[in-house]
Amino acid sequence: MTDQKTDRRIIRTKRMIRDALTHLMEEKGFERITVRDLTEKADINRGTFYLHYQDKYDLLKKSEEEIIKEMKEFFKELKPKMLVDSQLLNEPIPLVKLFEYIEENAQFMKLILGPKGDPAFQVRIKQFMRTNFLEKAMKNLNHEPLLVPIEHLMAYVTSAHLGVIQYWLENGMQQPPQEMASTLIKISYFGPVYVAGLKEELKPQIDGDSDEAT
Missing domain, CATH: 1.10.357 (Tetracycline Repressor; domain 2)
Known part of the structure; x- marks a missing residue:
């Protein structure tokens, strides 16, 4: 049960980060986006972001x-x-x-x-x-x-x-x-x-x- 909750939390977090990427690309284009922009938009800390992605290029690729x-x-x-x-x-x-x-x-x-x-x-x-x-x-x-x-x-x-x-x-x-x-x-x-x-x-x-x- 705990594993299922963890998996759902990870899926939800990744979805929030991807949604943040989508909104920011619409607003300013991919090249101008920073990790700080992403974390603020997704309302997460930098550690959470780096737990899943190396940088914005890795996020886009994945x-x-x-x-x-x-x-x-x-x-x-x-x-x-x-x-x-x-x-x-x-x-x-x-x-x-x-x-x-x-x-x-x-x-x-x-x-x-x-x-x-x-x-x-x-x-x-x-x-x-x-x-x-x-x-x-x-x-x-x-x-x-x-x-x-x-x-x-x-x-x-x-x-x-x-x-x-x-x-x-x-x-x-x-x-x-x-x-x-x-x-x-x-x-x-x-x-x-x-x-x-x-x-x-x-x-x-x-x-x-x-x-x-x-």
Whole structure:
């Protein structure tokens, strides 16, 4: 029982420090923040801060690692075929938990993925998406031969997915996680041309180009 209380206290303290970091980054930017700023904002002493973090850079790094770790747990349960099945059944359950987690941590996620955030973290998120889902999807789903280089496809999809999440955060998360999960799956499953309603308009042109090429 004592251990559980201690664990909850540690989790609460870390959350307070991360919230302080978030507010201060919004106010003055990361580079101008001091440990004193953090401890005053979180209402803790310096000893408590240094018990968990070496400095503000370690705090930022560990906060980002925590986000990646939590997202890994969601993707660990997510199989590529689940996305297809959920779309066919119109039940985008697999990604809802991910968007719910982003919503629960919206203030930090919005900041860290925004203009005042950490560009390196955005690169890590894209790499995470690629290695934990997209590459697995390409290996496990049957598909026709690729029409473009795989590296270009991966770069496009990861940037597009991150862009959807960033837009959702920047615009106040007006759509619920269920709707966002459905939107992302539809874009991934059908492609931007199809969901934009342009498939039929572009098909003659594409077919014509193919005929000329042959």
